[in-house]
Every structure is written in structure tokens, then in C-alpha cells.
Amino acid sequence: MTTLTDPPKESFRLSMLIYDTRYRSMTIQVIAMIGFLVLFGWLISNTAQNLQALGKEPSFRFLSEPAGYDINQRLIDYNSQATHLRAAFVGILNTLLVAVLGCITATVLGVIIGVLRLSKNWLVSRLMSVYVEMFRNVPVLLWIVLIMAILIETLPAPRAFRGAEPEATMKLFDTVAVTNRGVYVPEPLFSNSLGNISFFGEHSLRFDISLDLLAFLAALILGLFIRSKINARANALQESTGDRPRTWHLNLAAIVVPTGLVLFALGFHLGYPELKGFNFKGGTHMRNSLIALWLALSLYTAAFIAEIVRAGILAISKGQTEAASALGLRPNRTMSLVILPQALRVIIPPLISNYLNLTKNSSLAIAVGYMDLTGTLMGVTMNQTGRELETVLTGMAIYLAISLLISMAMNWYNNSVKLVER
Amino acid sequence: MKKSVFLGALTVAGLAAGAAAAGTLDDVKARGKLNCGVTTGLVGFAAPDANGNWEGFDVGMCRAVAAAVLGDPAAVEFVPTTGKTRFTALASGEIDMLARNTTWTFSRDVDLKFEFVGINYYDGQGFMVPKELGVSSAKELDGATVCIQTGTTTELNLADFFRSNNISYEPVPVETNAESQQQYLSGACDVYTTDASGLAATRASFEAPADHVVLPEIISKEPLGPLVRHGDNEWGDVVRWTLNALIAAEELGITSANIAELGAGTNNPEINRMLGTEGTLGEMLGLEADWAKKAIMAGGNYGELFETNIGEATPIALSRGLNAQWTNGGLLYAPPFR
């Protein structure tokens, strides 16, 4: 018979901080914390000393001073008298613009190329392998400058459109001008425009949102809502009777009629680019720098996405394909209805990190003179004001925030499509 | 020295910490090398050749200072800087002087805490357009696309010019001269604007220079000069008077060809004082007596430097213009050596 006795009560000794596993982890953590704080304090005190020696006090006053430089690519109104803060804001929007455009095209291209790499057509699959290897193994910065050089050197200059017998002509029934300054496409114009609503009044962060766009979006959402109702009814009918009514014409009408009505009411028409003076006027000008950056980033990232897609498809067992063909699905419907939805679960996590990479790589915009955040806040503003510490740290914080937002959003999406295991 | 190179390469921060607070002049002498900031490449002003030797007008300035201080024009470490990194490199002590076509402006001098020691090139911002556009004045450029190098004062001047003349334009920012040249030649921009010297140098390298004209308007003053850190006056004096010596040497007719002869002593007391055969000017600067002689021997006087690197005999073919001696109607006017 054994008696269970309490372990002898020990009085606390200093050495227990190291030898007793109960306290040791505390000790290590406290040491780590102290070490971190010391390092941090050391850096800050160095910085303070150095800045004092240089006679520069950290200050963000420069943000409210006039920037003095012009930015060609901007989504909000800006001129050289606006503040540095506004210039930075223009830069952030440009970063987001190229990141969003890049992610969309990279995904589309990546999926197509990934699928084509598995094509039975020998030539096509080889060609796609060459594409993937070519883009993956050469630095993205080199691609950006190379594509910019190709755009500049191979496309016609606006002056080639001039004269009685011009060397170049506009494409697509004279509506699109492709020049080495960029592409001019028709722009949507509204003769009964509703105007804009402005946010933040006269502040540097003010921005306008077009009410026309909002009206159009509202009509589109209404159409989509009606469409989902129609489909729900059709589904219910199919469940009860086994026959599915024809709905495509209703669906089409649900989308087209409201948006069409809104467009008509607003007096929608297109403004075409026209050669006037030095440049094309009118139309939307997609600048070369934007196109080169967008193209390079999406082609480069697409090569990585293609590999992810390919791996995702290969991860789906062959039985799925065979089962699908046993059900009588044609190959392309097998791909879109059976394989890709399942592969998506494998694909999404690495896809997130590629979106993040693309967004971060968009900071290489300065190589082609696209004025993103690196070009404005961490470029010209830093240069003209000499405020390196403030601009670089602010820029890093903004990039960090963008990255964290993207990964949060994508992780949320990933969790929502994840297979729920039972 | 040798071990500090290696240990600096390998070990942690504290090791590489150099002696701070000493004057730059003493630092340079102790190091045996001058760290001189230059551009990463601008035709005629600074560019490395196939063997990595730097050549150009700004490079000549660096070599002259190195010769004056260390007696050896080759004792220069050229630190390529971009428009972005140049000021921090100087402020942090990574370079001792910056000779990189930097415009002397109020805010750089006062707010950024630098000291411009003089002007080695009087420049101004101009415009270049293809002849076929038929433009004869910059005021006709309404709506034009303008190529411009970012990170320079020209960017601000351009915005001011178009704004004050109430005409519109589309800026195309580029990083380097090579890129703007490419964009301009292929017609991606109608106009190229930068310092007039840069325009001339760029135009000279075209296949058909005659097809391009530089417009008569010069929209800004761009006094370019070497600069040092604020607050180190001894070092500032060394660089300032080396520049002045080069300019004065041309005025007094001292060239690299006759300097050996003149250095033996002449009837002109100012030449004697400058070349160290009379007086103690070198000592006052904390240099050898023949500092100016060595500086001039490094690449010749101001005129010789100009002619070999950017003058009319070179592909860049710049005329002296404002950069002639005051005696010839230019602005170069060195204070007396006395």
C-alpha cells in the first residue's frame, strides 16, 4: 500500500527560475522581452542622436505643404499646388489600381495557361512550358523594363497617325488608338450626368464618386437580384415537376432592361479619341507605364499561378474525371464543373501569396515612371523634402496595411470555401 | 585598414564604427582615399568605361580634390548615387563630397544642411523637340507630352513654367537619361526637358542630331556645383578653393603643359602664391604647399577639363557660353589667391 503524499513544499529559490520548468519559460520570455526592448530603445536613441546631429527633427509638417510636381496618372483630381499628402494619396490609389488589374488578369491568364499546359496538344503544352519557364526564371524588374521598351519601340507614335497617308491608323473602326504613349479607348460620357458626390470636403484626402456610376451599379445589382429570384423559381419548379423552364431570355432581360434604362436616362454615349495637336484628345488614356507594369506583373505572376493551377488539377484524382465522363459530361464541362471547383481548394492558399507578391512587386513601378506610392511618397516627395525617415516609414506602414488587408480578405474567403470535414 | 575591410565585412555593428566627429579633412587623410559621390552614369559628366575607370567633368573635380588633399588623383573612391540617394549619402558621411550636377537651391543649402562650395557649371533647363513638329517656342507646347527625369529640380521648374504660362502638358517621368532618350527618339514624348548641357549631350549622340532643335527658352537657373556637409568649414574651404584654383588657373594661363615650368617660380606673385612657391596658402588650408599645383596637374585647369570632357572637340560639343571666364564674357570669376 502506498500513500500518496504531497511533494515537499519547496521554498522559492532563485535558481528555480532556470532549472524549474514551471518558471523557466517565464524567465526566457522576460529575457526575450527585455532584449527586444533594449534593442528597440537602442535603435530609437541612435536615431534621435543622429537626427539631432543632422539638425533634422522628425516632423510630418511637410505633408501639408504644396507638392510642386505634376502626376500624369491619377484617379482623383490633383495639381502641382496640391499637398504632399494628396500626392501620396494619388500614389496609393495608383498602387491599388495596378494591383487589382494585375491580380485579375494574372488569375485569368494563369488558369488558361495552367489548363493548356496539361493539354493533349503537344505543341501547345510545350509552348506553355516555355512560357512558364521563361517568365519564372527572369527577374520581374527586367520584364518590366523590357516590356516597356517593347511598347515604346514597336508601337507607332501619335505623329505617325498624322498626314494624308498616315503610317498608322486607329483600330476597331477608328475607335481605339494604339500608340507608344499608351492606348486611347472610347470613354463613357453622360449628357444628363447626375454629377459627383464629394467626401471630406476640401481636405487632402477628399475624393469624388460619380453618381452616374452608382446609378449604373444600383441598376446592375437590381438586375442580378431579379435574376436570382427567377433562378430560384426555376429551381423550385424543377424540384417539384422535374422540368426546368427556359429562363435564359428572362435572365438576359433582367440584366439588360434596368441597366439599359438607366444608361438611356443618363444620356449615355461614347467619347472617341481624336488626334488634336500633339496628342490624342478625348477617350480614356491608358498610359504606357500602366500598361507595361500591368502586363509585366500579370504575365510574370501568371507563370506562377499556372504552376499552382496545374498542381491543383493534378492533385484531383483521375477517378473524378472518369466519373464525370461516365456521367456523360464533355471534357470542357468536366473541367469547369468537376475538376476546377475541387482544385480550387488546393489552389487558393498559394494563390493568396501570389496576389501579395504581385501587390508588393507593383512597387517596381518607378522603373517605368508609373507614379505609385513608391514613386510619389517614397520618390519625389522624399527627394524634394529630404524627409527620408518619415516618408520611408510611412510608406512601409501603408504597404504593410495593404498586405494585411489582402491576406485577411483572402483568408476569410479561403475559410468559406474550405471543405468542411466531418 | 586591411583588417577593417575584412572585419567590417564579417562581424557585427560595433566593430566597424569608425572614429566619429573628427574633421572630414583628417578623415580623408587618414583613410588615404577620397569618397566622392557621382551619378550612376551621365554622358560627359561621369560614366565608367569598360575597365571601370570613371571619366567625365564631375569626375575631374573629384580627382582634383583628391590630388590636392592626398597628392594622388587616383586616390578616389567613386560612389555612384541616384537622385534619391545622393543627399543621404552625403549627410550620413558615406561620401565626403558630392559632385553630381546638383543644383544649388535655397532649401538644399539651408533646410537639407549642405554647403555648396561654388559653381562649376552654369546651366539652365531647356527643351528639345524634333524639327518636324515645327515648334519654335516653348509657349507653343500646349498639350505636349514631356519627358522628364524624376528626383530633380527640373520637375518642379517644369510644373511652374507650364502653370505660370497657363498651358497644359502631360509629364512622363523617367529614371535615367538613357530611358528618356529612348522614349523621346521613339516619339513616346514630344519634348525632352532637362539641363541644357544634358540636352546637348543627348542630342549629340543621336543618329541624326540635325533633326532636333533645342528651343530658345531657358526656363530656370541651374547653377551646378560640388557640395559638402554643413558645419565642416575646413573641409568646405578645401573643396571650394580647389575649384577656385582650377578656375583661376585658366584665367592666369596655368595649364597642365606649362605648370611644371611655372611651378619653379615666375614673376607673377599670384601664380607663385597659388602654386606654393611664395606664401603659405597651403598651410592655411591644412594641405601641402603645392596642393593647387597637384590639383591642376590631375586633369588640367578648368578650361582643359571642360574641353576634354564636354567641350567642342568631344561628341557632346558644348560651347563655353556662361561658363567662360569673366574676361571672355562668362560668369567664371575666381576670388583672388591672396
Next chain:
Amino acid sequence: MSDVSFVRTEMLPQQSPPASSVGFVGWMRENLFSGVANSILTVVSGVFIIYTLWFIIGWAWSPTWNAQSLNECRAILHDLGREGHWAGACWGVINDRWEQLLFGFYPNGTEAGVADMRWRPILAFVLLGFALAPVLYAEKVPAKMIYLTMAYPFIMPWLLWGGSIWGPIMVAAGFVIGYIGYRVLSQLAGSLIALILSVVLAVAWWLFAAGGIAGMLADLTPALGLEPVESRKFGGFMLSITIGVVAIGLSLPIGIVLALGRQSDLLIVKSLCVGFIEFIRGVPLITLLFVASTLLNIFMPPGTDFDIIMRVFIMVTLFASAYMAEVIRGGLAALPKGQYEGADSLGLNYWQAQRLIIMPQALKISIPGIVSTFIGVFKDTTLVSVIGLFDPLNLTNAIRADSDWNGIVWELYGFIALLFFVFCYGMSRYSMYLERKLRTDHH
């Protein structure tokens, strides 16, 4: 019914399949023209390939290798009757500058009084191959080679930067002292105290003794040294490779620590590691390079002056270690739980288990990931051109600032892209081979 009934009594000889389904024709039918859509795809891509190749070869085939300037190239092509923008490549620029593109400004013997030292980076990179062999091809090389691997981190900087041999030896001695100190002290006190004390010992050696002793020894034996080369002379591909190798080499230990920290149960340690990793992975490399070029000297004690290449090494190493930590964390996560439990059941403590059981396996699984991190870092070294270092991409600007080559575009970009492709493609092939091998090893 009738006599014409026919029953075959012997087997027919096997016939060869129809000519249209075997051989080249059959292969074509199977792989290129199996349907209308497929045939269209084939024709379109075929035309595209032929057109592109025709254009590129026509341009690249250009007898301008010996030209001394762009104008000379134009004259040569003009004499051949080739005019216009795409008349032909001007290979003279590559002939003139390829050494610079590879070695930057590393002393090449043209400067008076300085010998051609380019054998040093070449030797360093060749030795790198040997040093990596025990890791990459463990079963094919003698085990003794591991000593070279251990010595390499000290040989490489010595070869590249030069200086007295005593410098690296004294630095290496610090590690030996730390190790011996750990062995001795762990007999006397606990392993944790021993670890901390030995680290303090080694750091003290580096800070206070190593420099002085190395200097003394160097003065005694001046012959045992290489001509020092300043890091500003580094450039071209040599710079890219050096940054890549140094960053990956240094980030490996940091990455291991970070990965372990991220997995640890200690809340503060874990959040510090996670914070660091996510911060570095959340900002673009270029902003870190801006920190290197403009801020790092401000963060250091007044008077510290690292040259720009050192600062780039520091920032790229920090950058790489965050990615490395994630790769190693993947390796740790891929290890079966039984390995941890097995180590525990043997009574090994945390560090023993990590050192003897966990890390050797986790690192082996991580090698493909490490190689791809290396490829990524190697490609990203082109970003240093933005802060004015002469990597191959920035050298193109310097070369085009020479009035001889002003206006050259494609030849330089093409040459650089080709070299990068060869390096990266080779390494990615190797990493794939390794992945296949590891997959079979595990069965």
C-alpha cells in the same frame, strides 16, 4: 447448306497498324491534330513560333561582334544593305562589356599597380559548389568534404574582400571558443546557463580580442594575405550572386531560430517572431532597400559607417530570413508527430531533440523550398539597381551613358535575361530533381 462455308483454321499474322496511326504521322494525329479545335490551336501556335523565331534569328544574326561603337554597328549593317530599326543586333557592346557585366569593377589588371584579381570570385564560386556538395549530393561525395562546408563561410569573404587571412581565422576562432566554452560550462552548470555564457564569451572575443590579435598576427606575417578589395568594386552578376549567397547563408540560422520561435509555446517569443516575419513579408523588398540606402546609418550609433553593400546585405538577409523561416516552418510541420514523441520518449531535452532528431530531417525536407527562396532572392537582387548599385541591370544604364553605346537596348537586356535564365532554370531543375528524390526516399 452450302460448301462455301469458310472457317479459318490458322491465325492471321499480326499486321502493322495503319500508317496513319503510327510513326510520325500517327504521333502528329494523336498529339497535334486530334480535333478541329486542336488543329486550329496547333496551326496558330506553329505560325506564332515560326514568326517569332524568324524575327529574332534575323535580328540576332548580325556580324557586329567586333564593332567598337553603335555607329560602327550601323555602318556595318548599312554596308550589308540592312537598314532601319530592326536591321540587326549590335553585339560589339557585349564583346566590349561582358566582363564588366559579369564582374563589375572588380580589379581586372588594367589599373596600374593592381593585379588582375578576378580569379578570386571565380574560385570562391567554384568552391561554393564543392562546399554545397555534401549537402546537396550527400551520398555521392566523401563525408570529409563537410569540413570544407564548415570552413567555407570564412573562406568566401576572405577571397572576395581580401585582407589578412588572420581576420577570418580569428572570427572562426570565436565559434571554436564558444563551442569549447559550452562543452566545459555545461559540465559545471546547466545547459541553458552554459549556452548563454558561451555566447557572451564568443561575442566578447569578437568585440575585444579578435581584431587586435588578428592585426598583430597580420603584421607578423604580412605575406599571408590577399590584396583587399572594397565592396564598392563589386558589380554585375558577381554582385547578384554574392548578395544571394550571403543573404541565404546568413538567413538560414536566423530563419531556423525564427521558425522555432514561431512554433514555440512561449507567448512573447512567439509574438515577436510572428511580428517580425509578417512585417518583413508584408512590405516590398524595395522599401527595405530604401531603408538600407537612406535610413540604416541613421539607426546605427553615430559615426558608424557601413558601406552601401554591407547595408544591402543586412537588409536582404533580414528579408530572406523571414521567407526562410516560413520554409523551415513548413519542413517542421511536415515531420510526423511521432518524431517529436520519439525524441521525448528518449528523454532528450528540447535542444537535444531539435539538434539530433528534428532539424536534420526538417532541413532535408526544406531543401527544395530553400533553393526556391534562393532563386527568388537571386532574382530580386536586380532591385538594388534602384538604389544605385551596379547590378547587371543598372550597368546597362552606365554602359548607355558611354557615348559609344548610347542608344543600345535589346542586346544588353537580352544578354542579362539569358544569364539569369540559365542560372535560375538550372537551379529550379535541381530543386525539382531533389523533390522527386525526397518523395521516393520517404517510402
